[in-house]
Amino acid sequence: MPLLKQFSAKKQQRAKQLSTLLIVLSLSGCISTQNNIIQPESSPAETKVEPFSDNSLYALLEAEFSGHRGHFTQASEIYRRQALALDDAEILARATKLALFNEENVAAEELAHRWLQKQPTNQTAKQLYASSLLQQGKLDIALTQMLALYSKGHQQNFILLAAEAAETYPEQVPKLIAPMDKATADYPDEIQFLLALGILQTKIDSQIAIATIIRAQQLDPSSIHAVSIEAKILQQNGQIDAARQRLKQSIDDGIENFALRVQYARLLAQEDIIAGRAYLMELHQEQTRNVDTLYSLALINKQLKLWGDAEDNFKQLVDLHAHTNESNYYLGLLAQRTGDMDAAATYYQQVGLSDKYLLAVSRLNEMWQTDLPKLQNYMAQQRSLYPSEKIELYLIESETLLIKQNYTLAHQLLSQGIIENPDNNTLRYSRSLVSDKRADIKLIEEDLRAILADRPEHAATLNALGYSLTNYTTRYDEALTLIRKALKNKPGDPAILDSLGWTYYQQGDVKTALIYLVEAYKRQPDPEIAAHLGEALWSQNQQQKALQIWQQALISYPDHELIISTMIRLKVMAPQ
Numbered sequence: 001m002p003l004l005k006q007f008s009a010k011k012q013q014r015a016k017q018l019s020t021l022l023i024v025l026s027l028s029g030c031i032s033t034q035n036n037i038i039q040p041e042s043s044p045a046e047t048k049v050e051p052f053s054d055n056s057l058y059a060l061l062e063a064e065f066s067g068h069r070g071h072f073t074q075a076s077e078i079y080r081r082q083a084l085a086l087d088d089a090e091i092l093a094r095a096t097k098l099a100l101f102n103e104e105n106v107a108a109e110e111l112a113h114r115w116l117q118k119q120p121t122n123q124t125a126k127q128l129y130a131s132s133l134l135q136q137g138k139l140d141i142a143l144t145q146m147l148a149l150y151s152k153g154h155q156q157n158f159i160l161l162a163a164e165a166a167e168t169y170p171e172q173v174p175k176l177i178a179p180m181d182k183a184t185a186d187y188p189d190e191i192q193f194l195l196a197l198g199i200l201q202t203k204i205d206s207q208i209a210i211a212t213i214i215r216a217q218q219l220d221p222s223s224i225h226a227v228s229i230e231a232k233i234l235q236q237n238g239q240i241d242a243a244r245q246r247l248k249q250s251i252d253d254g255i256e257n258f259a260l261r262v263q264y265a266r267l268l269a270q271e272d273i274i275a276g277r278a279y280l281m282e283l284h285q286e287q288t289r290n291v292d293t294l295y296s297l298a299l300i301n302k303q304l305k306l307w308g309d310a311e312d313n314f315k316q317l318v319d320l321h322a323h324t325n326e327s328n329y330y331l332g333l334l335a336q337r338t339g340d341m342d343a344a345a346t347y348y349q350q351v352g353l354s355d356k357y358l359l360a361v362s363r364l365n366e367m368w369q370t371d372l373p374k375l376q377n378y379m380a381q382q383r384s385l386y387p388s389e390k391i392e393l394y395l396i397e398s399e400t401l402l403i404k405q406n407y408t409l410a411h412q413l414l415s416q417g418i419i420e421n422p423d424n425n426t427l428r429y430s431r432s433l434v435s436d437k438r439a440d441i442k443l444i445e446e447d448l449r450a451i452l453a454d455r456p457e458h459a460a461t462l463n464a465l466g467y468s469l470t471n472y473t474t475r476y477d478e479a480l481t482l483i484r485k486a487l488k489n490k491p492g493d494p495a496i497l498d499s500l501g502w503t504y505y506q507q508g509d510v511k512t513a514l515i516y517l518v519e520a521y522k523r524q525p526d527p528e529i530a531a532h533l534g535e536a537l538w539s540q541n542q543q544q545k546a547l548q549i550w551q552q553a554l555i556s557y558p559d560h561e562l563i564i565s566t567m568i569r570l571k572v573m574a575p576q
Contacts, residue, residue: 073102076095076098076099076101076102076104076107079091079094079095079098079099080095080098080099080107080111082095083095083096083111083114084110084111084114087114087118088118089115089118089119089122092111092112092114092115092118093115093124093125095111096108096111096112096115096125096128096132097128099111099132100128100131100132100135103135105132105135105136106132106136108128108131108132109129109132109133109136112125112128112129112132113129115128115129116129123149123152123154126145126148126149127149127154129145130142130145130146130149130156133145134161134164137164137168137169137172139161139164139165139169139172139176140172140175140176140179142161143158143161143176143179143180144179146158146161147179147183150187157192158180158183158192158193158196159192159195159196159199159225161176161196162176162180162195162196162197162199162200163199165199165200166199166200166202166203170203173200173203173204174204176200177197177200177201177204180193180196180197180200181197183197184197189219191216191219191220191223191225191226192225194212194213194215194216194219195213195216195223195225195226195229197212198210198212198213198216198229198233199229202233202236206233206236206237209233210230210233210234213226213229213230213233214230217230222255224255224257224259224260227246227247227250227255227260228247228259228260228263230246231243231244231246231247231263231267232263234246235267240267240270240271241271243267244264244267244268244270244271247260247263247264247267248264251264258283258286258287258290259292261279261283262280262283262290262292262293262296264279265279265280265283265293265296266296269296269300273300273303273304276300277297277300277301277304280293280296280297280300281297284297289320291317291320291322291323294313294316294317294320294322295313295317295322295323295326295327297309297313298310298313298314298317298327298330301313302330302334307334307337310330310334311331311334314327314328314330314331314334315327315331318331324350324352325351325352325353325354325356325357326354326355326356328347328348328350328351328356328360329347329348329351329356329359329360331347332344332345332346332347332348332351332360332363333363335347336363336367341367344363344367345364345367345368348360348361348363348364348367349364349378353386353388353389357386357389358389358392358393358396361379361382361393361396362396364378365379365396365397365399365400366400369400369403369404372404372406372409375397375400376397379393379396379397390417390420390421391417391421391424391426391427394413394414394416394417394427394430395426395427395430397413398410398413398414398430398434401413402433402434402437405437407434407437407438410434411431411434411435411438414427414430414431414434415431418431423454425450425451425454425455425461428447428448428450428451429447429448429451429460429461429464431443431447432444432447432448432464432468435447436468439472441468441469441472441473444465444468444472445465445468445469448461448464448465448468449465452465457485457489458489459486459487459489459490459493459496460486460490460495462482462483462485462486462489463482463483463486463493463495463496463499465479465482466478466479466480466481466482466483466486466499466503467479467483467499467502467503469482470499470502470503470506476503476506476507479503480500480503480504480507483496483499483500483503484500486499487500492523494519494520494521494523494524494526494529495520495524495526497516497517497519497520497523498516498517498520498526498528498529498532500516501513501514501515501516501517501520501532501533501536502517502532504516505517505532505535505536505539510536510539510540513536514533514536514537514540517529517532517533517536518533520533521533521549525552525553527553527554527556527557527560527562527563528560528562530549530550530552530553530563531550531553531560531562531563531566533546533549534546534547534549534550534563534566535566535570537549538570538572547572550563550566550567550572
């Protein structure tokens with residue numbers, strides 16, 4: 001089967017909203033005078049005061065001015081360099097806070113660690129160290145720090161940490177459960193430990209999680225958090241009705257909480273979208289600036305094709321600086337629907353790093369594919385702005401170039417990506433797709449064998465190489481070895497079955513070929529499989545059956561290149 005496109009949709013990254021309470025320095029504080037620096041919680045004897053050199057003082061002054069001008073990245077970098085060079089607690093403190101403000105979490109961790117070496121008892125340093133770990137996803141280390149802080153009387157948000165683990169880092173959940181379970185024993189009257197433990201347990205056993213949340217409710221029957229988390233667990237477990245009834249019961253029992261009612265309205269909308277919308281409208285009238293209500297209402301209005309209402313809702317959200325990435329994306333869709341491409345492009349370009357970012361970029365690629373210089377400039381800019389998304393951006397742009405059949409530019413682009421990321425197999429696989437379009441078996445084989453050197457059992461790559469050898473060479477025995485290995489690693493895969501059947505057909509073993517091709521088509525009536533199966537049947541004088549399969553495929557794929565070229569080659573169809 002032709003090389004499969006492997007454009008991973010990449011887990012669409014959500015903007016992390018973690019412990020901003022830990023960042024105690026306001027922006028103005030970061031760039032203010034000496035008197036505004038947060039003083040260390042240590043004795044004077046812990047800190048030896050040394051005069052700074054003129055060069056250091058000049059650099060720090062430059063950082064202050066950079067901050068006042070809004071150049072916070074520059075200010076942060078200067079402070080980081082000076083903090084590490086001077087090894088001064090106060091400069092380390094300021095540098096740490098600036099780094100966290102700029103979401104430079106790796107730098108913040110390093111700086112906070114150095115700060116703690118200077119002042120081991122400083123609680124602010126410990127808080128910010130924990131925050132830097134949390135925002136990097138180093139949750140087990142962060143939890144240890146947070147528990148230590150809590151033991152000293154400093155409040156921590158363990159529910160937030162558990163939610164972050166469950167939603168973003170589920171692989172870390174098992175090593176967090178034991179210390180959180182111990183915390184419930186160490187602090188039996190603290191409900192947040194039970195709630196946090198329940199959230200973590202949802203990834204292991206939902207029934208155990210519910211039991212833990214019920215323990216929390218027994219500790220505090222009026223806990224809104226407990227009701228909300230229980231409903232979310234039920235919802236995640238597919239028990240939508242039970243989740244909805246649990247929320248309704250709490251509301252009917254007199255638990256007055258707006259967020260709980262919003263949660264109920266969303267679940268109600270899943271059962272009855274009109275009733276859900278009516279309930280959300282009531283809530284919106286009560287709190288017109290509540291962004292959760294407004295966002296839910298916007299999505300429902302969009303779903304009901306109430307375009308004007310949806311547009312108004314999304315614009316309100318942008319004005320309120322809430323759900324801005326999602327709202328700009330949907331506003332782009334609405335503008336595109338009416339044919340206002342300029343407005344759509346403007347909205348899409350305002351979508352920042354979020355689960356809608358790559359979708360917006362893909363939309364812009366579709367819109368600008370006829371203006372390659374504009375597209376190339378934009379994509380280069382995005383790769384510079386968001387290096388974490390660089391691989392996906394290369395893939396999206398190369399797909400656009402493939403659609404435009406600009407195989408030379410696509411190959412150049414992916415080659416550039418591979419130079420920058422020599423160990424990235426996805427880029428190599430994508431370049432092999434481009435080489436396939438150019439019928440360049442040398443380059444196809446080069447990239448696919450490079451992947452197999454790293455992942456020798458990868459079924460898709462084994463299949464792709466075997467299929468390519470069948471299509472472009474007479475190395476059928478080698479191809480069969482590769483494809484059989486792929487099938488062993490991924491039994492029953494229709495693409496691999498198709499490749500195996502097609503290779504047997506090319507060898508002249510049509511009887512064996514048909515066994516695999518029929519099974520592949522039964523599992524997945526794909527047009528490419530249809531082309532191969534039809535040709536094999538045609539060669540066995542089963543023309544009527546072949547025609548039926550081809551015609552069926554052409555209903556859904558009227559311009560499918562492989563089917564049409566096959567029918568022309570067999571003189572079933574006149575050249576177009």
